[in-house]
Amino acid sequence: MNEALDTQYLESLQGYNTRRAALTIINTFMHRMEAFELSAVDFSILSLIHHNPGVTSRQLCDALGLLPPNMVVFLKQFEKRKLLMRSPHPNDGRATALTLTPEGKQLMKKAEKAAALSDQSATAALTPKEQETLQRLLQKIYLRPAG
Amino acid sequence: MNEALDTQYLESLQGYNTRRAALTIINTFMHRMEAFELSAVDFSILSLIHHNPGVTSRQLCDALGLLPPNMVVFLKQFEKRKLLMRSPHPNDGRATALTLTPEGKQLMKKAEKAAALSDQSATAALTPKEQETLQRLLQKIYLRPAG
DNA sequence: TATTGTTATACTCTATAACTATA
DNA sequence: TATAGTTATAGAGTATAACAATA
Numbered sequence: 001m002n003e004a005l006d007t008q009y010l011e012s013l014q015g016y017n018t019r020r021a022a023l024t025i026i027n028t029f030m031h032r033m034e035a036f037e038l039s040a041v042d043f044s045i046l047s048l049i050h051h052n053p054g055v056t057s058r059q060l061c062d063a064l065g066l067l068p069p070n071m072v073v074f075l076k077q078f079e080k081r082k083l084l085m086r087s088p089h090p091n092d093g094r095a096t097a098l099t100l101t102p103e104g105k106q107l108m109k110k111a112e113k114a115a116a117l118s119d120q121s122a123t124a125a126l127t128p129k130e131q132e133t134l135q136r137l138l139q140k141i142y143l144r145p146a147g
Numbered sequence: 148m149n150e151a152l153d154t155q156y157l158e159s160l161q162g163y164n165t166r167r168a169a170l171t172i173i174n175t176f177m178h179r180m181e182a183f184e185l186s187a188v189d190f191s192i193l194s195l196i197h198h199n200p201g202v203t204s205r206q207l208c209d210a211l212g213l214l215p216p217n218m219v220v221f222l223k224q225f226e227k228r229k230l231l232m233r234s235p236h237p238n239d240g241r242a243t244a245l246t247l248t249p250e251g252k253q254l255m256k257k258a259e260k261a262a263a264l265s266d267q268s269a270t271a272a273l274t275p276k277e278q279e280t281l282q283r284l285l286q287k288i289y290l291r292p293a294g
Numbered sequence: 295t296a297t298t299g300t301t302a303t304a305c306t307c308t309a310t311a312a313c314t315a316t317a
Numbered sequence: 318t319a320t321a322g323t324t325a326t327a328g329a330g331t332a333t334a335a336c337a338a339t340a
Contacts, residue, residue, distance in 0.1 A: 003206070005195055005198075005199045005202060005206055005207075005210045006198050006199050007195070007210060008198070009194060009197075009198050009259070010191060010194055010195065011282075011286065012263075012282075013262060013263070013266050014172055014266050014269065014270050014278065014281065014282060014285075015169070015172040015173050015175075015176045015187070015262075015265070015266055015269065016191065017281075017282055017285040017286060017289070018165060018168050018169040018172055018285055019169045019172075019173060019187075020285070020289040021165050021169075021285040021286075021288040021289045022162070022165040022166045022168075022169040023212070023289070024288055024289040025161055025162040025165055025166075025288065026162050026165075026166060028162075029162045040162070040166075044157060044163065047156060047157055048152060048154070048157065050156075051152075051153050051155070051156050052152045052153050055152060059150070059152055060152075063152045063154060065170070112156070115160060115162075116159075116160070118162070119160050119161045119162055122161065122162070122288065123161050123288055125287045125288060125291045126284060126287055126288070130284055130287075131161065133280060133284065134161065134164075134281070134284045134285075135158075135159075135161060135164055137273060137277055137280065137281045137284075138161075138164040138165055138167070138168040138281075139158065139164060139168075140272045140273060140277075141168040141171055141172065141269065141270055141272060141273070142164070142167040142168045142170070142171040144272045
């Protein structure tokens with residue numbers, strides 16, 4: 001039983017290849033982030049706050065393609081874990097400025113180091129030059145999306 | 148309001164780049180597949196059956212990383228739409244051999260043509276040579292996954 | 295005893311409608 | 318009137334446990 005299938009046609013599609021590669025890399029990533037109790041999305045949100053102190057919830061949603069009602073849940077969780085602080089936005093009374101607490105900053109410093117290592121491990125089959133090429137080609141795709 | 152954020156750090160991570168590119172390509176794909184009332188997963192299952200007539204549910208699950216209880220739902224749906232036929236497996240009385248109906252084959256012929264066009268459109272920012280390179284690099288990653 | 299396919303069910307992720315307070 | 322943030326909720330997608338039929 002359980003012979004291998006002919007997947008040649010699917011492998012000719014970039015959508016299939018890109019999704020499979022993304023799942024492989026993110027799987028490694030999830031594994032490595034367990035130590036910090038962070039999901040991939042947790043990491044991306046906290047990293048953006050880390051590098052953009054004072055950012056608003058709306059800006060995070062736009063940058064990551066998340067919806068406002070779902071962001072609320074993430075931010076609540078981070079606040080509960082004492083990783084995140086909210087303060088009134090200087091220019092807009094409706095908005096909230098988000099920054100990491102000292103604990104949050106310390107966690108993200110470690111997590112970002114681990115993320116770089118995870119990335120390297122997941123793409124270890126590629127030479128450094130190939131890794132650069134891959135990054136360039138992928139960014140060409142998602143920074144210039146087609147209909 | 149709504150200034151652009153510094154996403155430089157995230158963009159240095161291949162996991163982020165690959166996921167963003169995958170979402171971009173699959174978004175285009177989903178759009179193009181609406182005409183056939185197929186989701187991306189619908190398409191990948193039917194395409195595997197198309198190119199592997201007589202395949203079993205279990206083989207599909209292994210090839211696509213889906214779980215058996217979830218596959219049941221997809222196959223039921225395809226049967227209801229008269230795209231799929233089940234027949235007893237020649238060697239194994241527990242299993243079922245899956246094949247497309249004539250309607251299913253006809254649908255997938257059209258859908259696979261549309262999929263190739265969608266792929267081309269989503270990666271139009273790349274030269275043909277770059278597209279080949281991308282495919283090669285992505286397959287290197289997911290065919291040789293790291294811990 | 296192990297495997298194929300199935301049911302029922304739970305959990306996570308993502309999406310929509312509607313509200314409040316500020317602009 | 319439009320926007321930021323929130324609540325409640327609905328719908329996909331994905332996961333586990335347990336069972337019948339067959340190996």
